[in-house]
Amino acid sequence: MNEQARRPPGKSYRRPKKDPVRILAFEALRAVDERAAYANLVLPPLLKKAREAGDFDTRDAALATELVYGTLRRQGTYDAIISACIDRPLRQVDPPVLDVLALGAHQLLGTRIPTHAAVSASVELARVVLGDGRAKFVNAVLRKISRDDLDTWVERVAPPYDEDAEDHLAVVHSHPRWVVSALWDALGGGRGGIEDLLEADNERPEVTLVARPGRISADDLLDTLGEESGLPGRWSPYAVRLAEGGEPGAIDAVREGRAGVQDEGSQLVALALANAPLEGTDERWLDGCAGPGGKAALLAALAAERGAHLLAAEKQPHRARLVERALAGNPGPYQVITADGTRPPWRPGVFDRVLVDVPCTGLGALRRRPEARWRRRPEDLERFAPLQRSLLREALKAVRVGGVVGYATCSPHLAETRTVVDDVLKGRGGPAAEAEWVDARPLMPGVSALGDGPDVQLWPHVHGTDAMYLALLRRTA
Numbered sequence: 001m002n003e004q005a006r007r008p009p010g011k012s013y014r015r016p017k018k019d020p021v022r023i024l025a026f027e028a029l030r031a032v033d034e035r036a037a038y039a040n041l042v043l044p045p046l047l048k049k050a051r052e053a054g055d056f057d058t059r060d061a062a063l064a065t066e067l068v069y070g071t072l073r074r075q076g077t078y079d080a081i082i083s084a085c086i087d088r089p090l091r092q093v094d095p096p097v098l099d100v101l102a103l104g105a106h107q108l109l110g111t112r113i114p115t116h117a118a119v120s121a122s123v124e125l126a127r128v129v130l131g132d133g134r135a136k137f138v139n140a141v142l143r144k145i146s147r148d149d150l151d152t153w154v155e156r157v158a159p160p161y162d163e164d165a166e167d168h169l170a171v172v173h174s175h176p177r178w179v180v181s182a183l184w185d186a187l188g189g190g191r192g193g194i195e196d197l198l199e200a201d202n203e204r205p206e207v208t209l210v211a212r213p214g215r216i217s218a219d220d221l222l223d224t225l226g227e228e229s230g231l232p233g234r235w236s237p238y239a240v241r242l243a244e245g246g247e248p249g250a251i252d253a254v255r256e257g258r259a260g261v262q263d264e265g266s267q268l269v270a271l272a273l274a275n276a277p278l279e280g281t282d283e284r285w286l287d288g289c290a291g292p293g294g295k296a297a298l299l300a301a302l303a304a305e306r307g308a309h310l311l312a313a314e315k316q317p318h319r320a321r322l323v324e325r326a327l328a329g330n331p332g333p334y335q336v337i338t339a340d341g342t343r344p345p346w347r348p349g350v351f352d353r354v355l356v357d358v359p360c361t362g363l364g365a366l367r368r369r370p371e372a373r374w375r376r377r378p379e380d381l382e383r384f385a386p387l388q389r390s391l392l393r394e395a396l397k398a399v400r401v402g403g404v405v406g407y408a409t410c411s412p413h414l415a416e417t418r419t420v421v422d423d424v425l426k427g428r429g430g431p432a433a434e435a436e437w438v439d440a441r442p443l444m445p446g447v448s449a450l451g452d453g454p455d456v457q458l459w460p461h462v463h464g465t466d467a468m469y470l471a472l473l474r475r476t477a
Helices: 020-034 039-052 058-073 075-082 095-110 115-127 134-147 148-159 165-174 177-187 190-200 219-223 266-275 294-305 317-326 379-398 418-426
Strands: 210-212 230-232 241-243 259-261 284-287 309-314 335-336 352-358 399-409 435-438 469-475
Touching: 020 039, 020 058, 020 095, 020 115, 039 058, 039 115, 058 075, 058 095, 075 095, 075 134, 075 148, 075 317, 095 115, 095 134, 095 148, 095 190, 115 134, 134 190, 148 165, 148 190, 165 177, 165 190, 165 210, 210 266, 210 294, 219 230, 219 241, 259 294, 266 294, 266 399, 266 469, 284 294, 294 309, 294 317, 294 335, 294 352, 309 317, 317 335, 379 399, 379 418
Parallel strands: 284 309, 284 352, 309 335, 352 399
Antiparallel strands: 210 241, 210 259, 230 241, 399 469, 435 469
């Protein structure tokens, strides 16, 4: 029986209005929840399809993007607020209903959309994707939420800082408690530092490009963008920052592979390895965990300038294809292979420089992948630990005596950074590696607040980069 047939006589049926922006945002959130997809992979094709259908202009795309990322970043806070407005445990609410409620909460509490418009648009969305019955529930909850602003709600639902500091910060800044604790340990500071970091995780990151050496300079890339569209990077001589709303895919240099999208922290890691002092040969370089190819492309370009050869190895075939695409057109010699860095096909001791940017929890890139904070679990650390140590041990075997290995992660968690390196050097869980620390700080000239060394930890709230970690090690025997 259809909706109209179920209605009492005399009551006309009003077909719900379809709002393509909010429907697209809802579809993206469902994909993130149902398929464990990442928003940065799901959203672009949805936006492209909407543009091609004539449903979207630039402003529509910007709003849809803000709704998706804003909702994901503040999901923990919104869940606490929604929970305070319903009479059942949050887990008993169907996930699609929660997505509509979270989208509505973000419009009410995290944007400048007028209250009446945020509620009515969310209720209309609920009618389209959930049906009239559940739309009434959405309407009732959002009207409760609309009575107060974000600060008032947070004060109400977050425990006092003095009673439970980590839980307070988790609710206020929308991070799982265990992540708050881990980041706080890594910072080793007081309240101000951790709050600044958590706030930075919830800000929209800049889009940063890398001008690939030998193919285009940063100055030429800036000239093509113009003063209104591009800014120089803060730290890397190859970095160019896009103005807000800039679309990398619309830039010729990016489409042609002369430039690419790459966080400045990632660029700094590659540059530090490339510039580490060596004695003797400097002819063979290895990127042992090359996918998806950003660091490999920069290393290949730098190697080409010196007449060196880069071997880029990636275990997953689909990621190896991404590496091939990133390196296509590089002027110097390189090779991309599908290979497992823990069971390498290359002979030991043949490389002068080796980079292993190991698989990790990704807690350093929560600005870009906000959903990862809700997807990761503490037990993931145990799953990655053996792999990280094995990759570093094999990298140290692959490099010649006197050569340099860079161990990098996009995570500041101590269990994935300094602890891994210490364990490998001191022989915990295996033979001690015959290697010594190389101070990485001088290899990032001009970059401030790099700590006591010899390793380097970058931070979003300090450096404006992802929280990249780098340890440089020289093989001694």
